Amino acid sequence: MRTRKASGQRMLFNLLAVILSVIVFLMLFAHQVASMAMFQPQAPRYSGGEGFFMLESGDGESVSAYFAESPRARDTVFYFHGNAEDIGDIMPLLSTYRLRGYNVFCVDYRGYGLSAGEPTEANVYEDALAGLIFLTETKGIPVDSIILHGRSLGGGPATELALHHNVGGLILESTFRSIYKLYFPVRWVPGDKFCNEGKLGRVQCPVLVVHGKEDQVVPVSHGETLADELPESQMETFWVEGAGHNDLVNRAGMSYWNRVDRFIRSTH
Numbered sequence: 001m002r003t004r005k006a007s008g009q010r011m012l013f014n015l016l017a018v019i020l021s022v023i024v025f026l027m028l029f030a031h032q033v034a035s036m037a038m039f040q041p042q043a044p045r046y047s048g049g050e051g052f053f054m055l056e057s058g059d060g061e062s063v064s065a066y067f068a069e070s071p072r073a074r075d076t077v078f079y080f081h082g083n084a085e086d087i088g089d090i091m092p093l094l095s096t097y098r099l100r101g102y103n104v105f106c107v108d109y110r111g112y113g114l115s116a117g118e119p120t121e122a123n124v125y126e127d128a129l130a131g132l133i134f135l136t137e138t139k140g141i142p143v144d145s146i147i148l149h150g151r152s153l154g155g156g157p158a159t160e161l162a163l164h165h166n167v168g169g170l171i172l173e174s175t176f177r178s179i180y181k182l183y184f185p186v187r188w189v190p191g192d193k194f195c196n197e198g199k200l201g202r203v204q205c206p207v208l209v210v211h212g213k214e215d216q217v218v219p220v221s222h223g224e225t226l227a228d229e230l231p232e233s234q235m236e237t238f239w240v241e242g243a244g245h246n247d248l249v250n251r252a253g254m255s256y257w258n259r260v261d262r263f264i265r266s267t268h
Contacts, residue, residue: 038083038153038179038193039119041112045088048114052087055107057130061123064114065107065131067139068098075168075264076103076135077147078161080128080154082174086113093249100257102264103141107131109157121156121193128157132165144168147264150175152218152245156194162203169267170203171260172196173210174245176222200229208236208263212243212251236263
């Protein structure tokens with residue numbers, strides 16, 4: 001009897017050891033994959049110029065920023081770019097926003113563009129907050145007239161800011177549920193990064209989710225799941241037929257800008 005009991009205890013111990021080993025392996029593997037995929041800064045695509053300046057982040061690190069006003073603008077778009085972009089890459093988009101009557105602002109995460117330091121999830125949030133403080137305190141822009149627009153990775157800091165500040169609106173374009181959920185078919189792995197799913201349901205401002213239906217990098221199912229986080233009265237969606245991850249704006253054409261304009265007007 002005691003032998004059977006001892007044998008059962010050993011089996012249970014071995015099973016728990018296996019489960020623990022699998023969890024540890026998944027954590028280490030997920031962390032390694034996420035670290036390689038999450039941040040991919042390229043050589044700077046710009047050298048500065050009018051509208052560019054260095055902004056001091058919360059811990060004293062210097063990050064590159066860009067701000068440009070549009071005559072008689074009522075709203076300011078704070079844009080967060082993707083993981084392999086910098087301000088130089090998105091300048092055509094910022095210019096279009098400005099031509100359509102919006103002030104535009106963007107911060108390069110640490111390690112991107114001309115920004116110093118190393119990009120981490122915590123540092124990206126810190127840099128985003130420094131940007132919001134610049135807009136509200138230095139420029140005197142009311143927080144409820146600021147529209148956060150996050151593309152892909154940029155959806156992470158945009159969602160984090162919207163969670164803690166009463167901004168006018170939030171646009172999530174080609175954004176994922178979380179970093180780990182891009183790569184692992186499990187509900188939860190410890191140490192996940194940029195967990196937009198779960199946060200979005202607590203955001204108070206109007207939200208527009210934009211996603212390409214043929215996106216092979218961040219499947220449209222991620223956008224659909226995020227859209228389900230909020231009631232229809234607070235959430236709008238724009239699904240672009242035939243669009244992938246990096247050609248959405250071109251595929252959608254003027255319908256993209258008309259949809260964004262309509263959403264921003266609806267936040268007033």
